[in-house]
Amino acid sequence: MNILDKIVIDKRKEVDLRKSLIPTSQLEQSVLFTRTTTSLAQNLKNSKSGIIAEHKRRSPSKSVINNGLNVQDVAIGYENAGVCGMSVLTDGKYFGGSLDDLLTARASCNLPLLRKEFIIDEYQILEAKAYGADVILLIAAILTRDEIKQFSELAKSLKLDVLLEVHNEDELHKSIMPSLDMLGVNNRNLKTFDVSLNTSKALSKIIPNDFVKVSESGISNIESIKELQPYGYQGFLIGENFMKTNNPGESATVFINSLI
Numbered sequence: 001m002n003i004l005d006k007i008v009i010d011k012r013k014e015v016d017l018r019k020s021l022i023p024t025s026q027l028e029q030s031v032l033f034t035r036t037t038t039s040l041a042q043n044l045k046n047s048k049s050g051i052i053a054e055h056k057r058r059s060p061s062k063s064v065i066n067n068g069l070n071v072q073d074v075a076i077g078y079e080n081a082g083v084c085g086m087s088v089l090t091d092g093k094y095f096g097g098s099l100d101d102l103l104t105a106r107a108s109c110n111l112p113l114l115r116k117e118f119i120i121d122e123y124q125i126l127e128a129k130a131y132g133a134d135v136i137l138l139i140a141a142i143l144t145r146d147e148i149k150q151f152s153e154l155a156k157s158l159k160l161d162v163l164l165e166v167h168n169e170d171e172l173h174k175s176i177m178p179s180l181d182m183l184g185v186n187n188r189n190l191k192t193f194d195v196s197l198n199t200s201k202a203l204s205k206i207i208p209n210d211f212v213k214v215s216e217s218g219i220s221n222i223e224s225i226k227e228l229q230p231y232g233y234q235g236f237l238i239g240e241n242f243m244k245t246n247n248p249g250e251s252a253t254v255f256i257n258s259l260i
């Protein structure tokens with residue numbers, strides 16, 4: 001069984017438990033229709049660097065990355081660095097994150113926030129809104145086309161933007177629809193954990209131009225960004241490279257300054 005299958009099985013149990021603690025009707029009452037001034041997609045289009053910086057304590061591929069930071073400092077540091085948006089991992093079991101991390105990030109900065117989660121249920125989209133996200137991630141590998149449609153349309157009705165993540169051509173073809181805002185290509189093979197920018201390069205040719213293109217995972221230097229920009233990528237999701245340092249905000253500042 002690959003890691004995504006395991007995560008999805010655990011996620012189903014986790015979501016059912018949370019639903020029993022806070023029923024959907026109660027969660028709906030916490031949904032506020034506030035949002036940051038500009039969208040993540042707009043920020044990426046206007047930016048020369050296009051960095052989406054992630055808060056990531058640990059991962060299945062790297063184990064512990066950094067447990068010694070607080071989300072508030074990371075969010076403020078990323079905002080001061082001039083990133084286009086912040087991604088907050090909310091999965092607890094595999095990534096050491098939580099919805100409280102999202103809430104803390106919301107209270108600490110005005111960046112567009114991506115809830116980085118394995119979404120398999122509408123309930124998690126309501127949670128994303130209630131805890132302050134501006135964008136949700138939908139992963140094509142774990143969803144049917146009907147679910148992608150249903151979840152992205154719910155997100156739009158809540159004024160959340162949608163980043164759809166694909167790993168290959170089949171996932172891309174099954175997922176294209178107007179209710180998506182950004183298309184992310186994950187460079188990490190989730191069976192072997194190997195990372196290759198060739199995945200982003202190969203898929204770029206078949207991503208329609210109406211979507212902002214985001215390259216995700218394994219980006220650790222500015223050369224990678226310069227290599228991907230000619231393929232039409234305007235967004236670059238970076239986690240470990242910043243989070244493995246004592247000061248992710250400072251690392252992001254140095255990275256961005258050497259790009260622009």
Ligand SMILES: O=C(O)c1ccccc1NCC(=O)[C@H](O)[C@H](O)COP(=O)(O)O
Pocket residue numbers: 003054056059060061062186188190216217218219237238239240241
């Ligand atoms: O990071 C992992 O090991 C991982 C394993 C299984 C599913 C998802 C995984 N990562 C989620 C992400 O998409 C990354 O956190 C994100 O793209 C940033 O990647 P990186 O810059 O390589 O930390």
